[in-house]
Amino acid sequence: NAGVTQTPKFQVLKTGQSMTLQCAQDMNHNSMYWYRQDPGMGLRLIYYSASEGTTDKGEVPNGYNVSRLNKREFSLRLESAAPSQTSVYFCASSEAVGSSQETQYFGPGTRLLVL
Amino acid sequence: LAKTTQPISMDSYEGQEVNITCSHNNIATNDYITWYQQFPSQGPRFIIQGYKTKVTNEVASLFIPADRKSSTLSLPRVSLSDTAVYYCLVLYRYSSASKIIFGSGTRLSIRP
Numbered sequence: 661n662a663g664v665t666q667t668p669k670f671q672v673l674k675t676g677q678s679m680t681l682q683c684a685q686d687m688n689h690n691s692m693y694w695y696r697q698d699p700g701m702g703l704r705l706i707y708y709s710a711s712e713g714t715t716d717k718g719e720v721p722n723g724y725n726v727s728r729l730n731k732r733e734f735s736l737r738l739e740s741a742a743p744s745q746t747s748v749y750f751c752a753s754s755e756a757v758g759s760s761q762e763t764q765y766f767g768p769g770t771r772l773l774v775l
Numbered sequence: 776l777a778k779t780t781q782p783i784s785m786d787s788y789e790g791q792e793v794n795i796t797c798s799h800n801n802i803a804t805n806d807y808i809t810w811y812q813q814f815p816s817q818g819p820r821f822i823i824q825g826y827k828t829k830v831t832n833e834v835a836s837l838f839i840p841a842d843r844k845s846s847t848l849s850l851p852r853v854s855l856s857d858t859a860v861y862y863c864l865v866l867y868r869y870s871s872a873s874k875i876i877f878g879s880g881t882r883l884s885i886r887p
Binding site for chain 1: 809811816817818819820821824862864877879880
């Protein structure tokens with residue numbers, strides 16, 4: 661049981677390049693999330709998926725797209741990377757969004773540097 | 776936009792009890808309060824969750840007053856390994872969607 665896994669661990673991009681961050685969970689959770697964490701800052705929600713086939717915007721969705729490929733996988737895509745998107749990206753999952761008692765389980769993060 | 780508020784940083788010494796308070800003025804009736812711990816280069820990890828009064832587990836206690844506008848995470852007899860950032864999380868609901876907002880986090884430093 662690996663929990664939440666993320667790939668890649670680290671990535672360097674040039675401005676304007678695109679890439680997809682991958683996330684998978686093996687806990688049979690319904691809900692998945694993408695956060696970004698800037699140096700010395702808290703986590704900000706980018707997008708979330710309450711259940712397979714649905715996605716919704718979080719606090720900072722601009723510049724990103726997501727795909728809930730199936731129940732296990734939730735990807736985050738940067739179509740045209742900008743230096744302002746340099747951050748650490750965390751994926752998380754929980755049994756269900758909208759449940760007050762939900763506990764989110766986090767992956768190890770992807771460090772992205774945009775030059 | 777409702778949000779949580781925590782102290783930016785706190786210092787303490789090994790063996791002391793540490794209390795970190797989070798303000799959440801707009802918490803809804805059915806919302807729970809959850810605390811996470813984050814070490815450098817790792818994702819946040821669940822510590823404790825509560826709705827009202829007091830909750831205790833093997834690592835911490837959570838105190839929530841009757842008005843639920845704040846909560847206090849209590850770490851008994853801290854050690855150097857408790858040095859981390861602690862986040863308070865409350866689930867806020869807006870119309871038919873839920874917005875998930877982490878607090879800014881409290882950076883706790885424990886000294887020998």
